[in-house]
Amino acid sequence: MAAVDAAEVxxxxxxxxxxxxxxxxxxxxxxxxxTIVVPEITHGRLRPRRALLLGGAGLAGLTREAxxxxxxxxxxxxxxxQAPEPLRSTARHVADAEIRAQATLGGNLCAPPGxxxxxxxxxxxxxxxxxxxxxxxxxxxxxxDVEEFLAASPGGRLVLDVSFADPQAGSTAAVRRPHAHAYTxxxxxxARTGGxxxxxxxxxxxxxxxxxxxxxAFADAGDAQAAADxxxxxVTPHDDALASAWYRSRTLPVLVRRALTDLT
Numbered sequence: 519m520a521a522v523d524a525a526e527v528x529x530x531x532x533x534x535x536x537x538x539x540x541x542x543x544x545x546x547x548x549x550x551x552x553t554i555v556v557p558e559i560t561h562g563r564l565r566p567r568r569a570l571l572l573g574g575a576g577l578a579g580l581t582r583e584a585x586x587x588x589x590x591x592x593x594x595x596x597x598x599x600q601a602p603e604p605l606r607s608t609a610r611h612v613a614d615a616e617i618r619a620q621a622t623l624g625g626n627l628c629a630p631p632g633x634x635x636x637x638x639x640x641x642x643x644x645x646x647x648x649x650x651x652x653x654x655x656x657x658x659x660x661x662x663d664v665e666e667f668l669a670a671s672p673g674g675r676l677v678l679d680v681s682f683a684d685p686q687a688g689s690t691a692a693v694r695r696p697h698a699h700a701y702t703x704x705x706x707x708x709a710r711t712g713g714x715x716x717x718x719x720x721x722x723x724x725x726x727x728x729x730x731x732x733x734x735a736f737a738d739a740g741d742a743q744a745a746a747d748x749x750x751x752x753v754t755p756h757d758d759a760l761a762s763a764w765y766r767s768r769t770l771p772v773l774v775r776r777a778l779t780d781l782t
Contacts, residue, residue: 526568530575533678539570540676542656546570548676550592550625553617554637577624577678585684591624591677595640598623603688604707604777608643611692613700624677627651627664631724634759635701641668641726643690645718646707649682651675668725685709691776693721693761693769703760706749706773708781715781717745717774722755722766729753732774742778746771 530536540546547566549555550573558564577592580600587602596618598609612618612626627644629637644664651667653660653675667675692705704721706729717733720726729745729752736745755766 525566527571528568529571529573533575533577536570536572536575536577537654537659537676537678540654543674543676548572548628550622551594551620553613553621554625554629572624578622582684586681587684588679588681589623590679591622591627593623594619595621595623595626598640602647602684604646604690604709605640605643605688607690608640608692608705608707611694611700611702612639617700623680627667627677627680628672628675630673632758636703636721636758636760638725639702639705639720642705642707642718642720643688643709644680644682645726645728646688646709646716647682647685648709648711648716649680651680652678654678665728683711685711687781689777689780691773691780693773695760701760704755704766704769704773706770706777708777710781715778717749717777719749719753719770719773722753722770724756727753729774736778742775742782745778746775749774 528539530539545567547569549569549571572592577590579590580593580597581588595609595612598605626638626640649664650661651664655675688709690707693703695703702721706719708717715736717729718726719729729749731751732745732749735748749771750767755763757763
């Protein structure tokens with residue numbers, strides 16, 4: 519990892535140390551796997567005043583017990599090969615093997631929107647799974663749905679772990695194009711948990727979005743095409759260096775149909 523040029527560097531050796539060092543999150547740059555933060559520092563786009571390194575904080579690990587999966591914030595993307603679908607398949611297609619071995623669940627979940635391409639590949643899978651995020655910040659520790667967490671500025675929270683009930687079924691459908699250099703152009707994840715089907719999309723905008731209108735259409739009609747026809751009520755695709763809004767708006771319904779067809 520490249521050197522972190524900061525006024526202060528804190529190397530946490532336990533979860534408690536990490537929480538205490540993070541405090542309210544003000545002026546703290548968290549360095550997890552470093553696959554996003556370190557290049558930002560290297561290119562001068564980020565100049566931390568205080569850097570918090572989590573590599574030794576004991577926040578890694580993945581456990582599956584009594585029908586529930588819990589994943590530590592520092593678990594690598596590669597480690598998610600042991601997770602249920604659709605998280606497993608989504609993780610397998612994040613960037614390349616070297617990045618997956620270094621990047622972390624927490625870093626991917628909290629990744630800020632990229633300037634020219636989407637980030638946060640795992641967000642849609644976690645939304646589809648109904649995952650809950652346990653985090654610490656100015657108001658102490660709290661647990662909330664991943665949707666709420668993403669909507670409330672993840673930069674002000676230190677992720678400790680993510681947990682979810684193991685689904686009855688899960689699936690993902692994504693655009694994979696050689697010129698994208700392993701960035702996710704667009705992806706749809708679906709999961710059935712407790713009889714409910716949840717659908718989420720990533721790559722269409724700054725952060726992943728739950729597709730509630732598509733879910734309702736699928737619940738009413740039991741038909742993948744009905745859900746596909748409603749997904750643009752939930753998502754407003756955008757332009758970036760990988761694809762146009764026009765392309766995404768034409769492709770997203772196709773991915774919804776594929777994900778739901780695979781799920782059933």
